[in-house]
Amino acid sequence: MAMTDTLQLVLPADGAPADTTPFLRPKRQWGVALKALRRLLTNKEDTGQVFEIMSALNGDSTMRNYQRLLATTGGGRLAFEHVELAPRLMDDAWLDSFAPGTVGAVYREFVRTENISAEGLAEISRQRQTRVEANHPYAWFGRRNRDSHDIWHILSGYHRDGLGEACLVAFSYGQLRSLGWALIASGAALRASGPYRRRIIGAIWQGYRRGKAAAWLPAQDYITLLNEPLEAARRRLKITPPTAYDAIPLDVRDGTLPAT
Numbered sequence: 677m678a679m680t681d682t683l684q685l686v687l688p689a690d691g692a693p694a695d696t697t698p699f700l701r702p703k704r705q706w707g708v709a710l711k712a713l714r715r716l717l718t719n720k721e722d723t724g725q726v727f728e729i730m731s732a733l734n735g736d737s738t739m740r741n742y743q744r745l746l747a748t749t750g751g752g753r754l755a756f757e758h759v760e761l762a763p764r765l766m767d768d769a770w771l772d773s774f775a776p777g778t779v780g781a782v783y784r785e786f787v788r789t790e791n792i793s794a795e796g797l798a799e800i801s802r803q804r805q806t807r808v809e810a811n812h813p814y815a816w817f818g819r820r821n822r823d824s825h826d827i828w829h830i831l832s833g834y835h836r837d838g839l840g841e842a843c844l845v846a847f848s849y850g851q852l853r854s855l856g857w858a859l860i861a862s863g864a865a866l867r868a869s870g871p872y873r874r875r876i877i878g879a880i881w882q883g884y885r886r887g888k889a890a891a892w893l894p895a896q897d898y899i900t901l902l903n904e905p906l907e908a909a910r911r912r913l914k915i916t917p918p919t920a921y922d923a924i925p926l927d928v929r930d931g932t933l934p935a936t
Contacts, residue, residue: 705732727804730856737854742817748895761823765794780902833918839929843883850887879920890915
């Protein structure tokens with residue numbers, strides 16, 4: 677099956693018909709992406725620009741990575757089950773059920789301390805991506821990657837300060853090879869200045885290398901993963917410590933990218 681074919685391999689749980697509009701390989705819009713990057717670097721709170729960049733440069737990344745998911749052990753099951761992460765991650769009773777020290781417990785503390793939610797990020801993406809809610813496997817896979825963003829924060833050890841977001845973006849490029857992530861990470865690195873410039877760039881570069889070396893996270897069953905002890909999960913997934921990031925003082929880490 678060609679990348680440009682319409683897939684109807686997965687039906688939503690409510691039995692509604694799949695979206696039959698073809699997901700064609702979109703042309704990359706570098707001008708749009710660069711303008712959005714400038715806005716993002718000017719106003720690090722404008723999280724919507726991240727989705728603008730990804731939409732402009734995504735190309736066939738989502739389709740390609742979805743096909744990769746199907747080729748992994750258990751990937752077909754994940755696609756067939758079609759679990760939507762955001763509603764689960766918004767279920768306070770479910771989050772409260774995780775034992776101390778698990779990925780889910782650390783995630784719970786993270787989102788509540790930071791006063792963020794999976795639904796908040798989803799709402800921003802809906803304003804920028806017209807087909808993100810489509811009943812189509814590619815759209816589902818895109819939502820799954822979006823909604824697991826803060827889980828990746830937990831697994832990678834990167835916080836929500838500017839540098840932490842830049843490092844996680846680089847980590848994400850190592851995982852997904854989406855050019856939007858590469859552009860944002862490069863923009864953040866080029867923006868670095870002052871006496872910590874080299875170390876900031878080094879931390880972002882390490883983020884990419886860590887993402888590339890780790891197990892492929894989109895193939896993980898996140899529902900099961902959230903019940904796993906955090907350190908055990910990191911070892912299993914070959915996620916090494918963020919040593920370069922950790923070595924940079926807290927008061928230097930902000931000001932690079934928006935917290936999402």
